[in-house]
Amino acid sequence: MNVFELSDLEARELLEGTEARFVHGEMMTVAYWHFEPGVVLPEHAHPHEQVLNVIEGEFALSVDGETRRLRSGSVVVIPPDAVHAGRAVTDCRIIDVFHPVREDFR
Numbered sequence: 001m002n003v004f005e006l007s008d009l010e011a012r013e014l015l016e017g018t019e020a021r022f023v024h025g026e027m028m029t030v031a032y033w034h035f036e037p038g039v040v041l042p043e044h045a046h047p048h049e050q051v052l053n054v055i056e057g058e059f060a061l062s063v064d065g066e067t068r069r070l071r072s073g074s075v076v077v078i079p080p081d082a083v084h085a086g087r088a089v090t091d092c093r094i095i096d097v098f099h100p101v102r103e104d105f106r
Contacts (some may be wrong), residue, residue, distance in 0.1 A: 006032060014105075017041065017088075022105050029102040032095055035059070035088035043085040049091040050078040057092030061085075 005078040010033075017039035021032045029048075033039075035057070043062075052061065055072045063084045070076065076104055078084055098105075 020105075021102040022102075024101055024106060026102060029098045030095065031098070031102075033093065035092040035094065037088055037090050039088045041086040043083055044070065044083050044098055045083045046098075046102075047080050048100060048102060049080050051097040052076045052078060053097075054096040055093040055095055059092050059094060060087045060089055081092065 004023055006021055009023070011019045011021055014020055017036040019034040021058075023030045035104055052075065054070045054071075054072055056072055059070045059074075061076060062086065063076070063078055064082050068074075068076075071090065
């Protein structure tokens with residue numbers, strides 16, 4: 001059994017104003033994000049399917065040109081290769097699940 005304590009995982013700043021911790025399984029990656037208010041996630045795409053879960057705060061997300069304001073409890077499935085971007089409206093905690101594994105986050 002693989003058990004992880006989030007507080008024991010390395011916190012990484014992949015983008016200024018963010019902190020991320022990653023857990024990698026054989027088939028997926030789970031990312032635990034903290035975004036400071038105002039942080040902009042630049043437009044990008046990747047071959048991974050992504051399920052974005054807003055745990056705390058408000059996050060403006062654009063997927064393929066459609067923008068929605070997400071709040072605690074919002075869940076979005078982002079298809080592989082979909083162009084997406086975002087902005088933390090408030091302090092946010094987000095959990096992302098990616099399939100397959102995000103090797104670039106190891």
